[in-house]
Structure formats: C-alpha cells, structure tokens
Amino acid sequence: MIIVMRHDATKDQVSAVVSQVEAHGCRTHLSDGDERTVIGVIGTNPFALRDLFIEAPGVAEVVPITKPFKLSNREFRARDTRIMVGAHEVGGHRPWLVAGPCSVDGEELYLETCRHVRAAGAHALRGGVFKPRTSPYSFQGLRGDGVAILREAKRETGLPLVCEVLEPADIGTLADIVDVLQIGARNMQNFPLLSEVGRLRKPVLLKRGMSATIEEWLLSAEYILSQGNYEVILCERGIRTFETYTRNTLDLNAVPLVKELSHLPVIVDPSHGTGRRSLVTPMALAGIAAGADGLIVEVHAQPEVALSDGAQSLTPQAFAHLVEQVDAVAAALNRTVGVA
Numbered sequence: 001m002i003i004v005m006r007h008d009a010t011k012d013q014v015s016a017v018v019s020q021v022e023a024h025g026c027r028t029h030l031s032d033g034d035e036r037t038v039i040g041v042i043g044t045n046p047f048a049l050r051d052l053f054i055e056a057p058g059v060a061e062v063v064p065i066t067k068p069f070k071l072s073n074r075e076f077r078a079r080d081t082r083i084m085v086g087a088h089e090v091g092g093h094r095p096w097l098v099a100g101p102c103s104v105d106g107e108e109l110y111l112e113t114c115r116h117v118r119a120a121g122a123h124a125l126r127g128g129v130f131k132p133r134t135s136p137y138s139f140q141g142l143r144g145d146g147v148a149i150l151r152e153a154k155r156e157t158g159l160p161l162v163c164e165v166l167e168p169a170d171i172g173t174l175a176d177i178v179d180v181l182q183i184g185a186r187n188m189q190n191f192p193l194l195s196e197v198g199r200l201r202k203p204v205l206l207k208r209g210m211s212a213t214i215e216e217w218l219l220s221a222e223y224i225l226s227q228g229n230y231e232v233i234l235c236e237r238g239i240r241t242f243e244t245y246t247r248n249t250l251d252l253n254a255v256p257l258v259k260e261l262s263h264l265p266v267i268v269d270p271s272h273g274t275g276r277r278s279l280v281t282p283m284a285l286a287g288i289a290a291g292a293d294g295l296i297v298e299v300h301a302q303p304e305v306a307l308s309d310g311a312q313s314l315t316p317q318a319f320a321h322l323v324e325q326v327d328a329v330a331a332a333l334n335r336t337v338g339v340a
C-alpha cells in the first residue's frame, strides 16, 4: 500500500503518519518526489490499516499496490531511479557501458583489455574473480589474487568496477574496491545473499535468473530494496528456451516491460544473452533501441586464450566498433554514449 501525502503536507504530518504505521507493526519506505511524498507501507496486510490513514492530516490518498513487488513498482516511485557509478548516472540520459573480460585471468591481459575498453569509451570495467561455473573442474576465478589485479586496473584507468559476489563471504573481500556488486543469474534467488547486499549502501547489478519470470526477478530486487538499499540496476542476460544455436534467448521484451512496471534502471548483457561473438553487437544495438539504460559486454584482449567465455568475448577492436554503432543508435533516439 502507498500513502500519498498532499503537496502541502508538512514534515511533521509525514512523520506522524510514519510513526503511526510503524506502531501498527508495518515498515515504511519514503519516496520524496518534487511533487509529493509517498510513504510505502510494507506488512502482511497493510491495506487493513487504510481507514486509519485516509482522514489523517496531510494525507491525499491511500492506494493499494496490487502487484507483489512494491518498492520496485512504478506506482511507488513514478520517476526513473538514477544511480551514480563513478562519474556516470545510470538510468539517466546516456547509456552506461560496462566492458571487460568474463573473468580476470591474468594481470597483463586484464590490464591490456581495460586500457582498450577505456579508450573505446567504456564507463566501467567488468571482470569476475569468483566465478560461478557449471563444472567444478572449470576455472573458478583468481579469488584474492584477482582482487589485487582489479585494484591495479582501477588505479590505472580511473574507472569504477563491477564484480560478482557468489556468496556473502565474498562481500567483505570486494566491498572496499568494487563499485557495483553483481548478483549473477544463478544466484538471483539466493535470498540470504540478496538480503545481505540489501544491507549495504552500494549499487547492486541484479541479473535475471535463466528461468526466472519478470515478476520473480522484480521480487528478487524487492529483497534488496526492502533492506534499505535502493540502488539496484537490473540486467537482462537471456533466458533458457528450447533453442540450441544460441546459449540463451535474449528477452528484449523485458526491457520496455520492466520500464513500464518498475522505476529501476535496466541494462542488457548481449554476451551471455547470445553466447556467440558474432551476435553480440547486433543484440547490443537492439537492446539500446529497446530503451535499455546500458550494456555489459565481455571483451578480451586475446579471446582465444580466455579462461572463461572466450567464444562470446569481443576483441577490443570489435568493442570499439560496437561503441561507435551504439552511439549512432543512441543518437537516433536523442541519447548519446560517451562521457558527459
């Protein structure tokens, strides 16, 4: 349920409503807009309290949110959420470009890739050090040794880092160096992990699970928001279908649909969404055309020696070309990539 305060409601009236809601055992989340303050009321049956508030001083209306996701719902916050990552405002006018290898697999190659993607116009670096691999015999990431390489890449390029946390213990290892914590597709419904990153005050990139519905995905975002961390960036990375010629089926319906349903920014991962290098740029362009707030793209200085996901990694040259083309599509939509 949301309690919409009148335009002229005073701070004291807002506080009085918040205290009364909390006295009835519900939790509150405030959304301060230019126009009006909205109080989100979360509890098992908040609408039962409706009559208590409908006449309260400063209250304009009390509206149920019928969908199960509440704080991520556009009804709770009408305006797009914008999240600062380094110098870039994710969810703002310019698409956010994150690029780098699937995993950090060696210092020289990682730094070389990072220099290239920075020169091409990337706003943030990616590179996993804790890797969720289907086989226990596959490369699992450099772990602590990889963190030192991430630190060097950030120092050299000045770009923020996006990096996956596989389990709560990884958060401590990464929190002071990484700017955006990624929750991978396989962990989208790891509820203790979601709650844990919800207790941080650091942006979270929440990938869609490979067989998750859009509603399940938004409910996972809700786990993070309901702990007080409102900085969630959603990422469509493809879902499992019967098709075998691609690794996943990139569900671009999700982009405009999530924008209708939610105020959270949504980006596209055309690398995992396709699994094939030749399809990455076309689907990146389609993602931006569909209204995505950015892209996360796997790039490797030598994809043929990459320890994970080489087949879907672009060369630095191909990434530079992708940025030029994305810029052309963005410009056609009155958006631009590149630095402000």
Ligand code: PEP
Pocket (backbone or CB within 6 Å): 102, 128, 132, 183, 184, 185, 186, 207, 237, 269, 272
């Ligand atoms: C990744 O980004 O390297 C990754 C493992 O992605 P996903 O969780 O989408 O499979």
Ligand code: MN
Pocket (backbone or CB within 6 Å): 102, 103, 272, 298, 308, 309
């Ligand atoms: Mn990968």
